[in-house]
Amino acid sequence: MDNKLYRKNNSVLRRISKRLIKLAVFLGIPAAIFIYYFQLKNITVTGSSRYSQDQIVKRLINKREDKNTLIFYLKYKYFVDIRIPFVEKMSFELVDRNSVSIRVYDKRIIGCIEFMSDYFYFDKDGIIVESTSNKIDDIPQVKGLKFQKIALNEKLEVQKEELFDVILNLTQQIEKYGLNVNTISFNNKYEVTLDCGDIKAKLGKRSTYDEVLAKLKNILDEVEGKKLTIDMTTGTDYFIAKPESED
Structure with missing residues (x-):
């Protein structure tokens, strides 16, 4: 009786083993083909x-x-x-x-502001989209903006909504002319000063900055290596430049 039961159990185990082997082959071969055929190279x-x-x-x-x-x-x-x-x-x-x-x-970033040793980057609508502990070189820092709070993915509330349009116009022209601008500064009259490394350019307050930045591009090419403050607020083709130390 025990031998019959043993043989019966063995027979069941063999059938189960065969089915498992068939199942493994049935599933394994297509899986192997799938893995080999679709290698990401x-x-x-x-x-x-x-x-x-x-x-x-x-x-x-x-x-x-x-x-x-x-x-x-x-x-x-x-x-x-x-x-x-x-x-x-x-x-x-x-x-x-x-x-x-x-x-x-x-993401279209037009500028950043510094707050508590971190840099917060905003888009053309003033939405804070990212933050970093170290400033990214090719994004100008904007100074002179007054705000109450900063939160990612929320609009930066500043003293004058139209300033974002001004910043957008400035950054578009800065990018167009390949200017190396570190900071865009607004004073209390919303007049603009650009810090271009060793050169500071006072642009004043304008409706657009297209023309004056085209002129600034030519000036920067001519005074490369010098440390100057350039007053471009007169609205003429003649600008005043003096050593920055005297400013």
Whole structure:
């Protein structure tokens, strides 16, 4: 009786083992093919002015399964909300079974303010979008703004709403002419002074700063290496420049 029961149990175990082996083969072969066929070998990143391709890739590939082209594409296309400082959004395109193309859209930052040793960056509408402990070199710091509080993703309430339009006009022209501007300062009359390294340029108060910044570009090219304060508030083609130490 015991032998019959033993043989019966063995027979059941063999049948179960065979079925498990068949199931493993049935599932394992397609899985192996899927893993091998969709190996992520090529990622192309375009659009970002703040991150290199390697920096973006390192932020996105952090698990073993991320090296599978299809999993990577579906994960970031439909399921994962990407949060990278100074990145507004990303778009993903499946190029082929081994390649994905990524388009990065940077947040449009027009300036920053310093508060309690941190730097807070705002967009054209005055919304605080990011903060860092160290200032980013190519974003001008704005001085002379008065505010009561600072909170990420909230509008910076300042003494005059129109100042954001002025800052936007200034930063657009600064970018257009490739000016190296460290700070944009407003005095109590909302007159503008730019700190361009060794050069300070007093621009005064204007409706737009397009023309005066075009002239400033030419002046900076001529006085490179000097330490000057340039008064451009007269509204003429003749400006007063004097050593900054005398200002």
